[in-house]
């Protein structure tokens with residue numbers, strides 16, 4: 046019982062902590078990315094926009110094909126609770142919240158398959174919540 050209480054407190058602490066860092070981390074997504082920093086003025090339209098929804102415990106779509114050398118805007122929202130979105134190879138991460146849409150920019154310079162995953166514990170299936178970005182020529 047004590048362990049359960051401790052775990053509950055820990056989970057709340059993590060939620061509060063991640064919530065407190067929500068706004069700065071989103072701004073950082075734009076500034077810290079490895080590539081595409083010179084493309085800030087790029088126009089957003091349907092052609093370079095990919096909409097992704099997160100829900101327990103998947104991303105839709107889980108596979109995203111994009112073209113090398115073409116700036117892409119990922120528009121993310123959650124259908125249920127707070128999830129994370131993390132692409133290790135591009136050093137991009139974001140908090141994905143219900144009733145809120147956030148955008149991250151991605152400038153793929155190299156052909157390849159790049160996994161992304163949820164990096165905020167969101168329940169039983171959290172460990173399997175992932176997808177792949179396929180960068181093609």
Ligand SMILES: [Cu+2]
Nearest residue numbers: 163165167171
């Ligand atoms: Cu998760």
